[in-house]
Amino acid sequence: MNTKKLIGMACWLLAFLLPARYSLVESEQASNLGGLVWFLAFLFLMFLGFWLVESSAAKRADHGH
Structure with missing residues (x-):
């Protein structure tokens, strides 16, 4: 495995x-800023991880058409 994938x-x-309690359970407050920050951090890390793993895959030689 290479560094990007790891x-x-x-x-x-x-x-x-990440503690999901702040973004999922404590939703009775209208201004749940902590929950929003944790949720956005979760989304950012998920997409960053996906991008890093996919960009580390070996490139294929065929053109595709």
Whole structure:
């Protein structure tokens, strides 16, 4: 495995280790800024991990058409 793939998987692991309690359970407050920050951090880490893992894949030689 190369470095990009390992960093991407670490981002996924960190995203799922973030406490989801603030963004999912404590929603009775209208100004739940902490929940919004945790949710946006989760989304950012998921997409960053996906981008890193996909960009680390071996490039194919065929053109596709």
